[in-house]
Amino acid sequence: MTDPGTLNVLVLGGTDEARRLAAALAERPGTRVVSSLAGRVRDPRLPVGEVREGGFGGPTGLRAWIEENRIGVVIDATHPFAARMTASAVEATGLAGVPLLILRRPGWQQGPGDDWRWTPSLEAAAELLPSLGGRVFLTTGRRSLPVFAGLDDLWFLARSVDPPRPPLPRNLKVLLSRGPFTVEGELALMRDHDVEVVVTKDSGGRMTTAKLFAARELGLPVVVVRRPAVPDDVPKAETVERAVAWLEAVAGAQAG
Known part of the structure; x- marks a missing residue:
């Protein structure tokens, strides 16, 4: 059981950004970070902190896990083509009343000669x-x-x-x-x-x-x-630094 004052953060991961985000949040006082991996890669690169592997069983299962583990914030840092997981995160956090951020690195840009x-x-x-x-x-x-x-x-x-x-x-x-x-x-x-x-x-x-x-x-x-579209009504960030800044703002609002 975590301390009542601890901010429990679920990072839906598997990407380089997710690993860097977990490392950054692990240094934040009063924060517990749990990284979730889909388990599709046999020998994944593991982030720092707690790791959970495997699916949740759709939006309903994810919502239950969020509530059972007293998750205060969810950051979806999955692969840009993990559309099903993103859709589950949007639905589950909406049902649980938990803030969600989608962390997506920018797509590639075509240049001269391409x-x-x-x-x-x-x-x-x-x-x-x-x-x-x-x-x-x-x-x-x-x-x-x-x-x-x-x-x-x-x-x-x-x-x-x-x-x-x-x-x-x-x-x-x-x-x-x-x-x-x-x-x-x-x-x-x-x-x-x-x-x-x-x-x-x-x-x-x-x-x-x-x-x-x-x-x-x-x-x-x-x-x-082309990558799948991301829901318009969900906050987004393109870098780990901006994701951390969003988390700080949300944590401050929750504390206030």
Whole structure:
């Protein structure tokens, strides 16, 4: 049981921003931080402080967990494409009457020399690929591979942290690797495998941008899947520093 004066903060994590946020809040006096990880990665990078792994069972389960653990603030620092978790957080905190902040790093910005093709979904990306090239560097995560399983005329190089599960593309080579990556390494990888087109999600952040610079240097098209929209009526922050400032304001209002 925590002290009645303690501010219990739930960080929905799994991202670099979530780990940095947990580290920053762990140094805040009178604060208990619990980071929640979905448990989809076999050997995740763990943040400082308490860690909870696994799902909540939807909005109802998350609300119950929030109330049982006397959570005073929730910060959703999940991956920009974790739309289901964000929707659950919005509903659960609304039902529990707990403040919610969505921490989302900015998306990538196209620059001079880039040849980006924006698509609204993975399915749309798969439909576009045959017109762009026959050798594809797929960097959208192992859970997305079934979307591309029917493209038997294409060859895929896919990178993921853990081994993917079927259904999978017929012509597939899997690299088990975790970022950050370097431009030099990405250039060598694309050249060695004669990559003709790159597919990625607009995840943002610095850990995996090297592939974009490498594709620009090689003159390769990049299919970029747009990130899901974030609810308009929920406070948002793009940096850990702004998230901490928001928390201070909320804590001050609660104390007052």
